[in-house]
Amino acid sequence: MSSQFGQAFRISTFGESHGGAVGVIVDGCPPRIALSEADIQRDLDRRRPGQSEIVTPRDEADACKILSGVFEGKTTGTPIAVVVFNKDARPEAYREMETAFRPSHADYTYQAKYGIRNWQGGGRASARETIGRVAAAAIAKQVLAQLAPGIEIVAYVKSIHELAATVDVDAVKFEEVEANIVRCPDAAMAEKMISFIKEVRAAGDSVGGTIECVVRGCPAGWGEPVFDKLEADLAKGVLSLPATKGFEIGSGFAGTRLRGSEHNDAFEMREGRVRTRTNLSGGIQGGISNGEPIFFRVAFKPTATIFKEQDTVTTSGEDTKLQARGRHDPCVLPRAVPMVEAMTALVLCDHALRHRAQCGRE
Amino acid sequence: MSSQFGQAFRISTFGESHGGAVGVIVDGCPPRIALSEADIQRDLDRRRPGQSEIVTPRDEADACKILSGVFEGKTTGTPIAVVVFNKDARPEAYREMETAFRPSHADYTYQAKYGIRNWQGGGRASARETIGRVAAAAIAKQVLAQLAPGIEIVAYVKSIHELAATVDVDAVKFEEVEANIVRCPDAAMAEKMISFIKEVRAAGDSVGGTIECVVRGCPAGWGEPVFDKLEADLAKGVLSLPATKGFEIGSGFAGTRLRGSEHNDAFEMREGRVRTRTNLSGGIQGGISNGEPIFFRVAFKPTATIFKEQDTVTTSGEDTKLQARGRHDPCVLPRAVPMVEAMTALVLCDHALRHRAQCGRE
């Protein structure tokens, strides 16, 4: 199904940029987990437009409402529906896109697939679609905190264009990430990134970069052999986010330039348990977590919607020019950080419950 | 489920390296598709061990048998079971691995997850597991040939260690790939790669690289918005293959260093239909194919099993040394080419049928 994710902790999202609302249903959530709208709002606020001067100015509070599945502050085990109503919709700003396809956006492919599309604000292809994911993931995080106390998921901007941060995956903290509006824990580089994004926006252009995510405290044994390898599900999860172009885990593409004797992570006993001396595997071997930090990087392309005039074609098949209006992010990465975290939490929570189903242990 | 893939064209694989057999069931295959064991054997032969001097010498004919779902040379619409019996099993060569975990292999994580593992030849974590995938994909290719006549899937070795080939994704041909044992269509570079792999093997070491895959002739409209984006499913598919560390599509990680005005693929009318002038998108926009060639790259790490002595721990938690015996590939890439093709065919066939379900067109 197009809009469902997960097997044991399954989410179903809905909603368009300018439709009535966006939201999610979470099915399979364990009962008796503490949950409030505030738990969800915290992450939605990190994702919302208008949060800083380097993101889209669309003005949405993105206030969530839990419609079901929670009773007296606790989950009941039944489906949890969360909804956010769209407020600041301005369909008229998208009128050009009714008849012209934005280059490298989803306008043309939706039309080719469905023979119809909601052209207002990108419809389902808008980044607003991720609200349901982030809301569901806030619930997943509550579950994970109970199943694997001490587990931490930290994502951050690793690079913007050529500007690359230096970050220690074993030590980076959430607070360092949230300390600046670009969400890069390397404070000096963050400044440069912010200036650069402003510059690019002033030029009516856009820019991409990479996000790195690390999971510390994940128990050994999560994930499955063969198709549902933990890294395969993480890759699918993050590459289902808008604007992504690549995923690599541990040594990644650079690892292809090492020999086995350099790349293998020797095992050793440390602090009474099996550990690896290095971690080029990125915390996963054979599709299953090994207890070391899991870390991976995701490539985000420059935002497709720019304010420069571009060549394109009309829905009736004629060459034309398009210059976008509307409100758009010059760089999606600052707001994509909570989205990457969200997909990571969803994958881990799903696999934690699946592991419990089959193996009877957390 | 650990060993199932696809929604409408769903495969279920089974089998260990040294168990009785490996194989697959394909459920949901359209009826009246011509299919013989020879159609499947062709691809199994490209995947099998012992096929050349740069792969594992394990001697397996990998002869397949169709047990069901085909009648008088045609699929009947019922499940197609394909089985390959293991012949050249030598469990004694793996005796050390009964008690010691191979670094960067799945030995430890299987034990951590299940509390038991078939240590003979890596069990389910062996590359033999991919026989079922390749067999199923041979069926998928027959279906695709009927649903989208002219569709072509070509995968090839793009790099081995630092040795990178020059290949034109718009023109590369299957025959050029199969012209040499390393499966690199750049003949000059292929020679260097072969020599290098031999050298590495002589040193008891292993090496990785990248595989590129291109799909030409894919209709616009395949894939789904949100979670089951075509590139997300391709990423999951290929990253579920053993030894993979990364995936990138179109511009990939390099695309993060471009601006939107450089990265966007302008649309234009060409030969009577909507085309893009460039193809940094890699043939997919918003999760849905746009009719341009789909191409992506996959990173493979150096094989974990090497013949040098390595530090590791025993199943009872003591530090030890391990030197592997057995028969292993010094470099998985030549045999991984048909595996990448296979996962690509499976994803496309599944999405083709899903598209037909929802939209009623091929």
Next chain:
Amino acid sequence: MSSQFGQAFRISTFGESHGGAVGVIVDGCPPRIALSEADIQRDLDRRRPGQSEIVTPRDEADACKILSGVFEGKTTGTPIAVVVFNKDARPEAYREMETAFRPSHADYTYQAKYGIRNWQGGGRASARETIGRVAAAAIAKQVLAQLAPGIEIVAYVKSIHELAATVDVDAVKFEEVEANIVRCPDAAMAEKMISFIKEVRAAGDSVGGTIECVVRGCPAGWGEPVFDKLEADLAKGVLSLPATKGFEIGSGFAGTRLRGSEHNDAFEMREGRVRTRTNLSGGIQGGISNGEPIFFRVAFKPTATIFKEQDTVTTSGEDTKLQARGRHDPCVLPRAVPMVEAMTALVLCDHALRHRAQCGRE
């Protein structure tokens, strides 16, 4: 998943009796199907409480709102979310059920499973849960009308307690069903049923019965062999409705008292196509529709919540007495008619799309 139904046309429902709202997301709906809130409201009105003097007096307009997936009066192929906000909630009327389990209701089993339950109005075990099903089925009916023009689904009350109607499955019309408040097309028997239900209610008691459903105009070829037989999915669908105890198709239990020579439906050519002379099969053979009318019966038990004092136990494990208050149906059947229709439409629509996926035809 507890609250999902269907594979290709998949619905996810949510909501409790006294929570904020109830509703559904439909994923996989074909694009360009005409759809308005009025199309959905029509069936919700047939399901809603307070519609007549023989059902619960709870006062809910059950006005639905489409939140996504429809643009300019047509489905877009993206998820359709429909929501109904709860209005006339009176949690105080359920206060006794906070601590005492209603006999033959779901109070105890929810507590045993989840260790928590929303006791207000039965929570998720309330008949309000079926709003999402009926709303989704209204969409399914629009799809079916396009895929199989002329297809008709007619459900009706066949018996209440000992009062059994005489109905011709080949001729019964929707208008005859809707002509009276008990939804029995045998007008004379309907009068008796209505009187009987009033009598039972006056006594503080409740009563059950059977609903029969017929599908005319279903094409041959829908359904699948083995597990997802059309009748198996219909059985699952209707037996997932609250208060159901049995399902039989065609000859049903009575068929077990016939010999093969009496039971077999001879084939014959009629009006240029393959027909059966009799229809004890009930329109399905080997799990697949044969083009004849599909008809089946569903047993509904008497409503569990009655106004007589009953023996039960408390949540803390003590014997006690319980006398229900609140607003309850003395007989669920009149309102269950659109629910049975709904599950039938959902099963058929799902199988129609699955058939199209695999076989490429409607």
Next chain:
Amino acid sequence: MSSQFGQAFRISTFGESHGGAVGVIVDGCPPRIALSEADIQRDLDRRRPGQSEIVTPRDEADACKILSGVFEGKTTGTPIAVVVFNKDARPEAYREMETAFRPSHADYTYQAKYGIRNWQGGGRASARETIGRVAAAAIAKQVLAQLAPGIEIVAYVKSIHELAATVDVDAVKFEEVEANIVRCPDAAMAEKMISFIKEVRAAGDSVGGTIECVVRGCPAGWGEPVFDKLEADLAKGVLSLPATKGFEIGSGFAGTRLRGSEHNDAFEMREGRVRTRTNLSGGIQGGISNGEPIFFRVAFKPTATIFKEQDTVTTSGEDTKLQARGRHDPCVLPRAVPMVEAMTALVLCDHALRHRAQCGRE
């Protein structure tokens, strides 16, 4: 998918009556469960043809082979493939069915759906298809024995035509069922049934009946609200068996003729836990087991293939006569007893694992 069943304990079956083999893959099985081919063979022997004078004389040992997923006598957590090769195939005995459709069999509907069918022995619509189910269920029983020690599943013939047995669901034992060839624990009635079946066979005819199944020792809390109610999944499971026409649980259709005050099962504390005084609910309330015995009945029609001449049509659309040859059961019920048990075990095992996933308890 047509040939898959279960979510957490998922089986995929394959195979035709006269194809090379029939079998199953079980995915999601917990690790470290003792399992041998003998554990599976025991149930296959109860299902196999030729086992007594009242079933089909086809001579098949149905000897199973485990191809994967078991190591040193224990499950490994990876897919378990079990295969049975067909031996006594006699396609020539089905030659008439190549061109004529057997009344009330699946010949016509398979042709209508797929445009092709394996007419030898009924292909996938043969009762041989159930071998995979029975094999998988033998594994499920091993799992259940560990998750819920003491759980018992006992199915038996309750009636043949008008001959109905008297059986106490709370006390009936497996040994009583297996004590005679018709598998009816009422010994006196069993004799009559056996004579009757012989008589019917001598007349070239066939006969149906009902099977009852009871589960004792099922913990409270298995099953899910809404769509995947335990009774809905049981109904789907058994109605996916060949020749079934109806399902009823607890009071069933007879319950529709009671009032709520007669039908409700009062709760009481007994032996320190919540029990019901009566059990008209049949052990399930709101879709979730309540700890009381679960019992239900299944209607089986008379076998479609009879030796009397019947009217039918040819594949080219002409009226004709058909008189079957081949080897057929005059009554499927004796062999259907292990099939009903099998579907029950599969449903319970799946829900046990799903319950553990969500609620963390067995």
